[in-house]
Amino acid sequence: MDEQILKFTRAIADDTRQRIMALLCCRWLNVSDIVEQLGGKVKQPTVSHHLKLLEDADLVHVRQEGRQHFYTLNQQRVTFCCGQLMQQFAPDYCDTVINLDAIEVQKNGS
């Protein structure tokens, strides 16, 4: 049982978190911005909670500027974890579909 994969899949297996991930794809947003972009459907503490989960899974980068915390999606981590998923659960297709050499290995999430 690969704990890394399990942690990754649990982290992304949520509606709200996937929306947040989409927002953080290719740009930096602070928490208030995310709350606003979610259209008021989700309150700030909830967003903070999800960001913490994503951070624990190493799925976001954080940068602090004054009192604002900016987040962005860690696409490299997503890539690595998807590669792991493929190796585990699609070994027969992995070689033809994925260029494993192109996936940079990262530090192990704790």
Place this chain on the structure above:
Amino acid sequence: MDEQILKFTRAIADDTRQRIMALLCCRWLNVSDIVEQLGGKVKQPTVSHHLKLLEDADLVHVRQEGRQHFYTLNQQRVTFCCGQLMQQFAPDYCDTVINLDAIEVQKNGS
């Protein structure tokens, strides 16, 4: 919000289901076999429940022989969904890492 991706991620985001998926990778097993391979930690109704979830997500193929139901992992589906995940959440890496042409498009899971 991509319902397919959400369904996929939720289906695989579980300890026991990942163990079952690992067992069903590259081979056919019936329900009793799976229960046995899980070492008695999980009872038959629980396994049936998880298999149903995996089937709903189109992540397993089923073949019936008499009273036995044989399952195997649908690696093609895993491949497709990982490709979708990459496109959504790792667009900057997708092109260099994945050969999208090699991913056969499947019927949409209902």
Place this chain on the structure above:
DNA sequence: TCATTATATTGATAAATATCAATATGTCAA
């Protein structure tokens, strides 16, 4: 220091879900 702003944490609640015992359904052999 004090007030303001941004984010995190806490505590509570509701919803989702993983699990199992008991039972039902389906299949086949006698």
Place this chain on the structure above:
DNA sequence: TTGACATATTGATATTTATCAATATAATGA
């Protein structure tokens, strides 16, 4: 048809977790 076996379904329970209001923490400017 009956009995045995394989799997699915039901109903109940416990755990997990998503969510929010209230509050705490942290940073900044006056």
